[in-house]
Amino acid sequence: MKHGFRPDVVGSEGWFYSEKVKDHFFNPRNIFKNKAEAKKYKADGVGQVGSPACGDIMRIWIKVDKKTDRIKECKFQTFGCASAIASTSMLTVMVTEKKGMKLENALKLAPKDIMNRLGGLPERKVHCSVLGDKALREAINDYFRKTKQFDRITEKETKIIDKALKITNKDIEEAVLEGAKTFEDIQKRTKIGISDKNCIPEAKKLIKYYKEKHFGKN
Ligand code: FES
Numbered sequence: 562m563k564h565g566f567r568p569d570v571v572g573s574e575g576w577f578y579s580e581k582v583k584d585h586f587f588n589p590r591n592i593f594k595n596k597a598e599a600k601k602y603k604a605d606g607v608g609q610v611g612s613p614a615c616g617d618i619m620r621i622w623i624k625v626d627k628k629t630d631r632i633k634e635c636k637f638q639t640f641g642c643a644s645a646i647a648s649t650s651m652l653t654v655m656v657t658e659k660k661g662m663k664l665e666n667a668l669k670l671a672p673k674d675i676m677n678r679l680g681g682l683p684e685r686k687v688h689c690s691v692l693g694d695k696a697l698r699e700a701i702n703d704y705f706r707k708t709k710q711f712d713r714i715t716e717k718e719t720k721i722i723d724k725a726l727k728i729t730n731k732d733i734e735e736a737v738l739e740g741a742k743t744f745e746d747i748q749k750r751t752k753i754g755i756s757d758k759n760c761i762p763e764a765k766k767l768i769k770y771y772k773e774k775h776f777g778k779n
Contacts, residue, residue, distance in 0.1 A: 577683060578643075578682075578683070580680070581651070581678070582644070582648075582681075582682065585646070585650040585679070586643045586644075586650075589649075589650040590651075590653055590654050591635055591654070592636070592637055592646070593622075593636055593637070599620075599638055603624075604622035605623060605625045605704045605707065606622070606625065606700040606701060606702075606703040606704030606705075606707065607620065607700055607703055608621050608696040608698065608703055609696060609699065610692055610695045610696045610699060612691070612692055612739065614739040614740060615641075615642075615688070617639065617640050617689075617692065618639065618640050619637065619639045619641055619645065619692035619693060620638050621635065621636070621637045621649070621653075621696040621697050621699070622634075622635070622700065623635050623697070623704060626661060627708070629661070630664050630665075631663055632656045632657055632662050632664065633657070633661050635653040635697070637649045637650075637652075637653060641692055642689055644686035644689035644690060645689040645690070648676070648679060648693055649693035649696075651675055651678050651679050652675050655674070655675065656697065664701055667697060667701060668701055668715060670697065672691050672694060673775060673776050675694065676690055685740070687740055687776070688739045688740040691738045691739065695738075702715060722760050723751075723756075723764070724757050725756035725757040726755075726756065728752075728760075730767055733751075733767045737768060738771075738775060741768075742772065743768070744764060744768060747768060
């Protein structure tokens with residue numbers, strides 16, 4: 562796949578990378594440099610996700626202070642692009658600074674929080690910033706499973722929206738997180754509403770809701 566960091570086009574329209582993005586890309590914090598480093602690491606929870614948009618993979622390891630319920634350490638490794646590296650590097654800083662973030666707050670982190678700290682990302686790279694927080698949620702759930710805190714595992718509530726193709730609200734959320742903005746974008750990816758036309762109004766409402774939830778009102 563095509564990876565997107567283009568120092569030659571930094572600053573040109575649509576491809577602006579902030580100084581913070583460049584800093585976190587050239588000097589990523591909390592990244593494992595190789596497999597051996599990652600293998601030696603004794604984590605309390607591990608999470609991995611892949612991006613349907615580009616096929617890249619993100620893995621996150623966490624250590625948790627069991628008494629305070631805060632994240633003590635957060636490491637990552639990815640085959641993703643510069644934006645994925647920079648945004649996940651920032652994510653690891655955000656969850657470990659100031660004595661570590663409480664797990665309940667870390668679970669609420671959204672891509673827009675990371676992008677605010679980074680000073681933005683080019684629009685077409687937003688989907689790369691989603692990998693880190695999704696992998697973090699997986700790592701926290703893994704920690705809950707390993708410590709038998711089953712009631713704290715965040716199961717995703719799923720509802721079928723398109724009855725013909727069994728497309729769920731989670732499929733729509735996923736598509737929005739991967740950069741789809743309009744009903745037409747989502748239809749291109751999922752074929753939603755082609756056979757089951759009755760689902761279109763609800764699907765449109767959900768797209769609006771997930772866009773606001775993850776990326777704010779504008
Ligand atoms: S293009 Fe794949 S993570 Fe950015």
